[in-house]
Each structure stands twice: as structure tokens, then as C-alpha cells.
Amino acid sequence: MPEPAYTARSHTRESAAPAVSANAPAAIPPCTATMDVTPDQDRMTVTLWGELDLGSRRLLPDLHDILTLSDSGIDLRLDTVGFCDCSGVNVLLDLRSHALGQGKTVTVRSSGRAVGRLLDLTGTRELFTEGVAPESVRTEGRDTEGAGDGLHAEVGRLRRTLQTRPTIDLARGILMASFGLTPEAAWSVLVRTSQNTDTKLHDLAGDLVGTAQGGTLPEQVRRQLTAAAASLDCPP
Structure with a gap:
């Protein structure tokens, strides 16, 4: 993920406030x-x-x-x-x-x-x-017909998101530590393995996080993870 761009600080004695260039890019707010x-x-x-x-x-x-x-x-x-x-x-x-x-x-x-x-x-x-x-x-x-059911479904999906996103981030961290990958490369390995094993991304991430608690990955998944990491030209 790109880091936000920050405006340069003024080096003049008259003011300690940040100097904002008219051409400086605006900082990108957090992703929601x-x-x-x-x-x-x-x-x-x-x-x-x-x-x-x-x-x-x-x-x-x-x-x-x-x-x-x-x-x-x-x-x-x-x-x-x-x-x-x-x-x-x-x-x-x-x-x-x-x-x-x-x-x-x-x-x-x-x-x-x-x-x-x-x-x-x-x-x-x-x-x-x-x-x-x-x-x-x-x-x-x-239309508004069935809006209540739609709202309940949306709340359920949002709750699931709150539960699965931290797991995906943890799985990326495990791959970074295991294979010496960058955050971007770890994401690519997760997505590629998800594709090659026909496994939902959050399910794959959960299995990977489970290995830190003594769990084991299916042999096919382990091979695909290793192959995906090996295919990337990422320095440790």
C-alpha cells in the first residue's frame, strides 16, 4: 500500500507552521x-x-x-x-x-x-x-421493498469483514517472515495460492494463521504457497 504524502515543513524563522506547496499532492486519507x-x-x-x-x-x-x-x-x-x-x-x-x-x-x-x-x-x-x-x-x-432484509445482510457482511481482514493481514505477516517477502509480494502469494487451490482468500488466510498455533496446511496448499513465493523475484 502507498504511504501518504506529507507536505514539507517551512524552514523560515518567521513561522513554524507547515508550508504547503500549491503543487504538493494532498495526503490520501485512510481507506475505509x-x-x-x-x-x-x-x-x-x-x-x-x-x-x-x-x-x-x-x-x-x-x-x-x-x-x-x-x-x-x-x-x-x-x-x-x-x-x-x-x-x-x-x-x-x-x-x-x-x-x-x-x-x-x-x-x-x-x-x-x-x-x-x-x-x-x-x-x-x-x-x-x-x-x-x-x-x-x-x-x-x-426500491424500498425488502430493504430491511438487505440491511441485515449488509450488517452481516460487514461483521464478517471486520473478522476476516485482520486474519488476512496476519497471514501476510507470516508469509513475510517465512519467505522474506515484502507486504506487496506476500499479498500476491496469497492471491495466487487462492487462485491455484480454488480456495477463498479469507479461508486460506485462516488456515495459514492456524499454523502459528500448531495447525498444518494441506500438502497441496503448502506446495502452492512455496511455489508462488519462489516464483517472485523479491529480495529478503
């Missing part, structure tokens, strides 16, 4: 979104929770890694994104541009009210439905 990744044949399905705003740009390095590891692209499920602004749409457009450069696609398979409304207002929805049958794209929240 999280994601889960599931391999799906030649594509990767990415489910996002939380808010897509300026801070969600911090997800781009991981999304680019997932895109690289896929054969044909990424399918996004955005049902439980509770807030989305133009910065969030720009993140999606950045990912799409990156995909086109690799001859791949990014589609929005499902979206909630927040994302769907903004995609419609900005006229960008069709950019994420290329090659997708209209009936296979689902947009939630266009």
Missing part, C-alpha cells in the same frame, strides 16, 4: 473499504465492502496485483458498498484502464444503491458491462 477475492475460472471475483472515496485509492496496488494474476480480468461485486463518490468511481476507472492495457476487462456484476446511482449519473455504467449479458448484472436498492 476492504475486499475479498475468489478465483472464478479465468477471472477473479472481488467483493468490496465499506466506502469508495479518496482513501480507496490505497486499494489500487492490491487490485492491480489481482488483475495481473487473472487470465481475463476482474468481476466486481459492490452490493455492500455503502458510500461512493467521484473519487471512488475514479478508482474503478483507473482499474479498468489498467486492465485494458493488459487486454483484460473489469465488470461490475452487482452493485448497491450508492454505486449504481453514481455510475448512472456519470454515464460510466456501460464501461463496466462490456461483454456482459444485461440480465446477469444485478443492482440492489432501487
Whole structure:
């Protein structure tokens, strides 16, 4: 993940306040979104929770890694994104541009009210439905019928996110320590192993964290982790 850019401090005697250059990039706020990744044949399905705003740009390095590891692209499920602004749409457009450069696609398979409304207002929805049958794209929240059930489902998914994200971060730490990987490389190893073993990312992370408590990994998973780490040219 990129670190926030900080403004330079003034070195004049007249003021001790930070000097902000007109051309200095604004610091990126913390990311309030999280994601889960599931391999799906030649594509990767990415489910996002939380808010897509300026801070969600911090997800781009991981999304680019997932895109690289896929054969044909990424399918996004955005049902439980509770807030989305133009910065969030720009993140999606950045990912799409990156995909086109690799001859791949990014589609929005499902979206909630927040994302769907903004995609419609900005006229960008069709950019994420290329090659997708209209009936296979689902947009939630266009009416209030069943809203209570949708809210309960969203709360359940958000609780699951709070439980699984720390596990994924711990698993990355274990891989960093075991194979001498950078945080980015450890993420790539997790995603690649998830894809090669057809295992959900959070399940794989949980199994890996369990080894620190005396558990063992299935032989196939252990081999795939080792192979994925060995394939990366990352200095210890």
C-alpha cells in the first residue's frame, strides 16, 4: 500500500507552521473499504465492502496485483458498498484502464444503491458491462421493498469483514517472515495460492494463521504457497 504524502515543513524563522506547496499532492486519507477475492475460472471475483472515496485509492496496488494474476480480468461485486463518490468511481476507472492495457476487462456484476446511482449519473455504467449479458448484472436498492432484509445482510457482511481482514493481514505477516517477502509480494502469494487451490482468500488466510498455533496446511496448499513465493523475484 502507498504511504501518504506529507507536505514539507517551512524552514523560515518567521513561522513554524507547515508550508504547503500549491503543487504538493494532498495526503490520501485512510481507506475505509476492504475486499475479498475468489478465483472464478479465468477471472477473479472481488467483493468490496465499506466506502469508495479518496482513501480507496490505497486499494489500487492490491487490485492491480489481482488483475495481473487473472487470465481475463476482474468481476466486481459492490452490493455492500455503502458510500461512493467521484473519487471512488475514479478508482474503478483507473482499474479498468489498467486492465485494458493488459487486454483484460473489469465488470461490475452487482452493485448497491450508492454505486449504481453514481455510475448512472456519470454515464460510466456501460464501461463496466462490456461483454456482459444485461440480465446477469444485478443492482440492489432501487426500491424500498425488502430493504430491511438487505440491511441485515449488509450488517452481516460487514461483521464478517471486520473478522476476516485482520486474519488476512496476519497471514501476510507470516508469509513475510517465512519467505522474506515484502507486504506487496506476500499479498500476491496469497492471491495466487487462492487462485491455484480454488480456495477463498479469507479461508486460506485462516488456515495459514492456524499454523502459528500448531495447525498444518494441506500438502497441496503448502506446495502452492512455496511455489508462488519462489516464483517472485523479491529480495529478503
